[in-house]
Amino acid sequence: MLHTENLTKEYNGQRALDKLNLSVESGDIYCLLGANGAGKSTTINLFLNFIQPTEGRAIIDMMDVSKEPLKTKEVIAYIPENLNLYGELTGLENLEYFVGLSGKKYAKSHLSDYLKEAGLQENAHRQRVKGYSKGMRQKVGIAIALAKRAKALLLDEPTSGLDPKASNEFSELLVKLSNQGVATLMATHDLFRAKETGTQLGIMKSGVLVEQLDADDINHSDLEKLYLAHMN
Amino acid sequence: MLSLNIVTELRTIFRNYWLAAITILLITVCLYAGWNGQNHVDRHQDSITSALEEMQEADDLMAAQLDSIERGLKIGLPTWQYPSSPTATGDRAPRVAAFPPGNLALISTGQSDMFNHYVKPTLTGDSFSIGFTELSSPVSLLMGNFDPAFVLVYLLPLIIISFCYNILSSEKEHGSLVLVASSPLSVRRWLLQKIAVRFVVLILLLTICLLLMLMMNGVMINAEALLMIIMVWLYAAFWFAMAYFINLRGKSSARNAITLLGLWVALVLAIPSLISQSASTFYPVPSRALLVNEMRTLQAELDKKQNEILDDYLRNHPELITRDADESTAYGWWQRYFASKELVSERMAPLLDNYDESLKQQQRWVNRLSFLSPAIVFRSSLDHMAQTSTAHYDNYRQSVLGFADEWRNFFLPMVFQDKPFTKAMIADLPAFHIEESGLKSPVPANATILLVMVAGLILASFAMSRAGKTEHLMQG
Numbered sequence: 001m002l003h004t005e006n007l008t009k010e011y012n013g014q015r016a017l018d019k020l021n022l023s024v025e026s027g028d029i030y031c032l033l034g035a036n037g038a039g040k041s042t043t044i045n046l047f048l049n050f051i052q053p054t055e056g057r058a059i060i061d062m063m064d065v066s067k068e069p070l071k072t073k074e075v076i077a078y079i080p081e082n083l084n085l086y087g088e089l090t091g092l093e094n095l096e097y098f099v100g101l102s103g104k105k106y107a108k109s110h111l112s113d114y115l116k117e118a119g120l121q122e123n124a125h126r127q128r129v130k131g132y133s134k135g136m137r138q139k140v141g142i143a144i145a146l147a148k149r150a151k152a153l154l155l156d157e158p159t160s161g162l163d164p165k166a167s168n169e170f171s172e173l174l175v176k177l178s179n180q181g182v183a184t185l186m187a188t189h190d191l192f193r194a195k196e197t198g199t200q201l202g203i204m205k206s207g208v209l210v211e212q213l214d215a216d217d218i219n220h221s222d223l224e225k226l227y228l229a230h231m232n
Numbered sequence: 233m234l235s236l237n238i239v240t241e242l243r244t245i246f247r248n249y250w251l252a253a254i255t256i257l258l259i260t261v262c263l264y265a266g267w268n269g270q271n272h273v274d275r276h277q278d279s280i281t282s283a284l285e286e287m288q289e290a291d292d293l294m295a296a297q298l299d300s301i302e303r304g305l306k307i308g309l310p311t312w313q314y315p316s317s318p319t320a321t322g323d324r325a326p327r328v329a330a331f332p333p334g335n336l337a338l339i340s341t342g343q344s345d346m347f348n349h350y351v352k353p354t355l356t357g358d359s360f361s362i363g364f365t366e367l368s369s370p371v372s373l374l375m376g377n378f379d380p381a382f383v384l385v386y387l388l389p390l391i392i393i394s395f396c397y398n399i400l401s402s403e404k405e406h407g408s409l410v411l412v413a414s415s416p417l418s419v420r421r422w423l424l425q426k427i428a429v430r431f432v433v434l435i436l437l438l439t440i441c442l443l444l445m446l447m448m449n450g451v452m453i454n455a456e457a458l459l460m461i462i463m464v465w466l467y468a469a470f471w472f473a474m475a476y477f478i479n480l481r482g483k484s485s486a487r488n489a490i491t492l493l494g495l496w497v498a499l500v501l502a503i504p505s506l507i508s509q510s511a512s513t514f515y516p517v518p519s520r521a522l523l524v525n526e527m528r529t530l531q532a533e534l535d536k537k538q539n540e541i542l543d544d545y546l547r548n549h550p551e552l553i554t555r556d557a558d559e560s561t562a563y564g565w566w567q568r569y570f571a572s573k574e575l576v577s578e579r580m581a582p583l584l585d586n587y588d589e590s591l592k593q594q595q596r597w598v599n600r601l602s603f604l605s606p607a608i609v610f611r612s613s614l615d616h617m618a619q620t621s622t623a624h625y626d627n628y629r630q631s632v633l634g635f636a637d638e639w640r641n642f643f644l645p646m647v648f649q650d651k652p653f654t655k656a657m658i659a660d661l662p663a664f665h666i667e668e669s670g671l672k673s674p675v676p677a678n679a680t681i682l683l684v685m686v687a688g689l690i691l692a693s694f695a696m697s698r699a700g701k702t703e704h705l706m707q708g
Contacts, residue, residue, distance in 0.1 A: 086244060088247040088248055089244065
């Protein structure tokens with residue numbers, strides 16, 4: 001579902017991403033690990049067409065992102081580190097708006113069901129988002145992905161700043177989506193959550209994917225050792 | 233996407249109290265400016281009404297005096313002031329050549345605070361020394377009047393800038409733009425719809441405020457009033473299009489605000505001022521004092537040879553020679569005076585033409601460069617519709633000069649043929665009216681210029697931000 005072919009990005013001659021090749025199939029949760037500036041967010045931004053690759057291709061559902069920027073966005077949902085919705089609108093209205101921007105229209109009750117499915121308590125649906133916690137806003141993001149019927153999910157450190165309970169709830173939602181066949185690419189610093197949730201793990205350093213492994217093939221402790229070995 | 237954008241944008245505007253604030257602001261400034269403009273118009277109209285009443289009273293008195301004279305009675309005046317004397321009536325019973333305010337005069341004070349609202353050309357007066365200008369408060373001339381034109385030309389762009397300077401940059405800074413940009417849509421189209429919603433909201437509010445202001449001041453809502461409102465829409469559209477263009481550059485809110493305010497200073501203040509300054513530098517208008525001085529010197533010169541002048545004059549105007557005139561009537565003081573007056577006018581004509589031509593060249597220069605500033609284009613349309621433009625006052629001046637000739641020509645045969653002015657002639661006295669056939673409306677051309685500017689800005693915005701390319705918006 002999500003593929004890269006020698007994906008490279010340079011900023012003023014500085015290589016931020018170097019010939020990245022990775023694949024995330026339907027149902028996979030691929031966790032990209034790495035320090036700040038390792039190229040995780042750059043990879044996600046290239047899939048979103050927010051930036052143009054210097055070389056190589058990012059492919060979503062067999063479509064080249066650079067050539068089909070709008071069509072590829074029809075099948076993806078994106079949740080950034082800080083999901084900033086419109087504070088003056090309610091959770092329900094935000095969901096209606098962002099799903100509507102993708103060309104989908106649902107009845108209010110249906111949208112409410114998506115919010116419930118994403119774990120947002122019912123009494124918050126009609127409250128203005130400016131009073132929401134970060135965890136609540138991330139749940140609206142998941143509801144957007146659900147309602148968009150996204151085939152792929154791009155997450156840029158979505159659990160950063162969430163308390164352990166909220167983080168756990170978020171991970172459960174990702175697993176649920178994965179079981180529905182959604183391909184997820186998640187950039188994260190949270191090794192524990194990556195091991196718990198991910199099906200595949202990748203470690204990046206200075207724009208290079210230095211390690212790729214199945215999450216089942218490694219335990220928490222070894223993952224931490226491997227990560228630190230690459231970082232040092 | 234359009235209906236969704238409309239609903240969401242309206243919800244946001246309503247809920248952040250911006251709409252309430254802008255409504256109160258617009259109603260306050262529009263009504264106050266309208267009240268101020270109407271006060272000026274009322275003073276204008278009152279001065280004309282009182283001059284006309286005064287003229288009517290003088291006419292009634294003159295009729296009564298002529299009646300007495302014609303019945304052989306004496307009136308309590310020295311004989312040279314008798315209204316039966318054409319020179320006395322031509323000078324002492326002038327008509328009021330008034331320039332009444334138009335239907336939309338309250339919109340723009342324009343040139344109306346620089347000129348008299350009426351003049352009274354007399355038989356012996358010089359056409360070119362008729363005082364068209366009046367003394368105005370220098371403070372008011374410097375700052376301009378707080379009339380609707382001031383609100384629309386100067387304040388409206390600031391309101392639009394405050395409403396839209398961060399329409400995209402705030403989304404970027406707040407973080408919601410990434411969510412929008414991850415949707416399958418063109419960001420420039422999405423932004424165009426957002427800004428169009430704000431444009432329609434502001435235009436609706438402004439139109440209601442303007443109509444309310446016009447109706448409260450008793451202005452007739454006719455085609456011209458509606459055209460004025462359409463011009464306001466176009467001017468507002470220019471500033472919205474400018475905000476759209478600036479936002480699509482992808483810079484921060486602070487930079488957008490500074491850029492837009494800089495453009496406001498350049499387009500609304502600096503360029504009009506520079507064009508006006510350059511007009512008077514390239515096409516200087518001769519001093520009026522110099523003209524009057526020139527005329528007096530000429531008059532003094534001609535006074536010395538009045539007999540020859542009169543001979544020439546009568547050769548050119550044989551219709552004024554009384555068939556049975558003897559030398560004493562044909563060569564009276566007044567005849568010599570009018571004969572020399574005509575010569576003065578003839579000699580002064582090139583100087584006056586030069587004066588008029590300089591004014592026209594200045595106007596042509598301003599018109600030619602008006603495309604550089606939407607404020608000039610818009611302002612000239614408002615002044616035209618308010619009938620307070622330079623062209624309107626120039627046209628009025630020309631009409632008065634024509635009327636002054638007509639007035640003189642009415643009395644001259646009586647002066648030369650030594651005939652009295654009678655009561656029956658009161659009804660035949662020439663009446664003043666303004667010739668408006670020479671006035672060409674700049675509004676269609678100005679509307680086209682504004683439309684081209686709006687279209688140009690939108691096209692430039694589209695060219696700058698190609699569909700699907702959001703890199704420059706997402707950076708920084």
